[in-house]
Amino acid sequence: MAKTFSNQHKLSKLPVPTLQETLTKYLQTIEPFLSREEHAKNEALAQDFMRPGGLGEKLQQRLLDVDRAAANNWLDDTWWIQKAYHEWREPLLVNSNWYILMRHDRNHAYPLPEQALLPVREGLERFSTFQVKRAAHVTQQLLDFCDDLNAERVPAEMTRAGPLCMHQYSQLIGQTRIPQHGCDRMVHVPFPNLARHIVLIVDDQLFKIDVYSTEGKRLLDGDIERQFLLALDQLTKIEASAPIGLLTCDHRDAWTVAREHLLTVDSQNRAALETIESALFCVTLDSREAATVVDHATDLAAWAKFGMHGHGGHNRWCDKSLNLVFERDGKFMCHGEHSPCDALIPAIIMEKIVQVGTDLNAPRSQALVEPPKHLAFKVDDETRKHLKAAEATIDKLSRDSDCGMLYFNEYGTQFIKKVAKTSPDAYLQMALQLAWYKQQGEGCATYETGSTRAFRNGRTETIRTFSSASKRFCEAMENKAVSTAEKEKLMKQAAAAHSKYQREAANGKGIDRHLMGLRLCLQPGESHPLFQQEVFGKSSAYLLSTSGLFAGDDFFGTGFGAMYPNGYGINYLSGAQVLKFGTESKFSAPNTSTKAFGDILRQSLREMRAVIEANLPEDQKKIAAKL
Structure with a gap:
């Protein structure tokens, strides 16, 4: 087994594409937005931008110098986190943070028997025994991963094309974003991370929980369970502190001002913040007596909404890279801040963690450990005003957030690969294109996350899904006069064009990051009409923002x-038999509806299958029907 970071030295730096490569591809991506005359105008502007001695050549040379000065990656070392995340001032809640709804515990059937849902103590009926036990167990599993990562026992990932960068794994645990004027920052966490505590959040109260003994030994499941129970016991004894976590859900500039003021009120506030910011991760025991109502067969909207923003932002620390949240009935989900690493990394980790079920009689040790410490905050009238303003922001944000989860179980990637003989991801992207076209009557700029982990410290590149090929496919699908054979041909052409773009983006040959780098190299007073065309903005205004995991x-x-x-x-999971689409839109938008889009997407997937099956030989139709 290759050690976690053993292949890093083999990875090359993210390339800087040539101007010709990027501008040629850019002109292709804007073609479906423009008339022939408009496209010809943009072609002329692109030629002027690239001419010898022109502005494009100067910007390219400046960018190449940025690349030469970068130790690992011209984009990540220089601009990425700031430009993609930290300069964005909107609230992290809904706008930036991600969530994952995890499977039920492997050792226990759902819904849980009443015995498992017994309250932990008299007076603490809103917390169940199983909730605490599963939270302790998952915490222990994640701590196992932390130890493996620090010791480089997490296997280095490989693809057929070669090794993948593992840098993002070192950026997940212990990371915290802190608000700053104009541009946030990450709390510096050296690797390996030597923190020995987590933070438990209950009833908006925060507790420091040591997960190592005073002798430096890892606690067992039963020990962590006991630590959680001791913290719950304190709820009945302590003076409740203000719900400071709500401020992390507010507009970043508002949180910056509130945090700066909070630090001046009392020195214990900085101590509490530093404890939270240096913790490995946060764990929440949700205190609603009634857990989120979920119909797993048909409707996960309520749980998706809980994953997105909880109960009005309560019991979260949005700045933390990882929050593990447990409901009273044992449901578990995680919620995280996006800037230190892409959601794929915690998804990979969590998928491994949930393989081991909870032991209701988990062992305990005799280890000596510091008891939970309540992290109390001193506040004044000014902080109370900040909290009231944050609550108003969160309420408006959460009320407008239209969350949903489409479960499509009529077929999955097995059919797409074996019968449609198409890349599953490209096929699903075309389904999303068709659903948007059906609902809106036209196409739109579409973002799909493309990974650049084949390069050192690589993050993502934009895969521009909307293309002339996808436009022709959607138009044909909505035209009854077009034959099924022609529709299938156009579908496969569109999917093939998408797969080609996907491969090029993974190989560092996308255009969005390069165009961003060129524009960031502009000096005051410099500009070019190519960047000022309406289509330049429209082609990167991604009304469909999508990402597929696994x-x-x-x-x-x-x-x-x-x-x-x-x-x-839209974040989707493409299983062999089931396709899952987590979707978010705004109730205030007159042109969108998460439920309506889900219904149309279901219809699109059915129509695409019907097209494929209509052109199959009779003997293959029987095989296809079973998939």
Whole structure:
């Protein structure tokens, strides 16, 4: 087994594409937005931008110098986290943070028997025995991963093309974003992370929980369970502190001002914040006596909404890279801050963690450990005003967030690969294109996450899904006069074009990151009409913001917010038999509806299958029907 970071030295730096490569591809991606005359105008502007001695050549040379000065990655070392995340001032809740709804515990049938849901103590009926036990167990599993990572026992990931960068794994545990004027920052956490505590959140109260003994030994499941119970006991004895976690859900500038003021009120506030910010991760025991009502067969909207923003932002610390949240009935989901690493990394970790079920009689040791410490905050009238303003922001944000989860179980990737003989991801992207076209009557700029982990410290590149090929496919599908044979041909052409773009993006040949780098190299007073054309903005205004993970058989769903208020944010899981689409839009947008889009997407998937099957030989139709 290759050690976690043993292949890092083999990875090359993210390339800087040539101007010709990027501008040629850019012109292709804007073609479906424009008339021939408009496209010809943009072609002329692109030629002027690339001419010898022109502005494009100067910007390219500046960018190449940025690349030469970068130790690992010209984009990640220089701009990425700031430009993609930290300069964005909107609240993290809904707008940026992601969530994953995890499978039920492997050792216990759902719904749980009443015995498992007994309250932990008299007076603490809103917390169940199983809730605490599962929270302690998952915490222990994640701590196992932390130890493996620190010792480089997490296997280095490989693909057929070669090794993948593992840097993002070192950026998940212990990371915290802190608000700053204009641009946030990450709390510096050296690797390996030597923190020995987590933070428990209950009733908006925060507790420091040591997970190592005073002698430096890891606690067992039963020990952590006991620590959680001791913290719950304190709830009946302590003076409740203000719900400071709500401030992390507010607009970033508002949270910056509130945090700066909070630090001046009393020195214990900085001590409490530093304890939270240096913790490995946060664990929440949700205190609603009635857990989120979920119909797993048909409707996960309530659970998706809980994953996105909880009960009005309570019991979260949105700045923390990882929050594990447990409901009274044992349901478990995680919620995380997006900037230190992409959601794929915690998804991979969580998929492994949920493989081991909870032991109701978990062992305990005799280890000596510091008891839970309540992290109390001193507040004044100014902080109370900040909290009231944060509650108003959160209420408006959460009320407008239209969350849903489409479970499509009529077929999955097995049919797509074996019968449609198409890349599953490209096929699902075409289904999303068709659903949007059906609902809106036209196509739109579409973002799909493309990974650049084949390069050192690589993060993502945009895969531009909307293309001339996808436009022709959607138009044909809505035209009854077009034959099924022609529709299938156009479907496969569109999927093939998408797969080609996907491969090029993974190989560092996408265009969005390069165009961003060129524009960031502009000096005051410099500009070019190519960047000022309406289509330049329209082609990167991603009304459909999408990302696919993997099969996700151990997840009920995943999700993130829409990039634009009149669009959708869609995270999907492509299983062999089941396809899951976590979708978010805004109730205030007159052109979108999460439920309506889900219904149309279901219809689109059915129509695409019907097209495929209509052109199959009779003997293959019987085989296809079983998939």
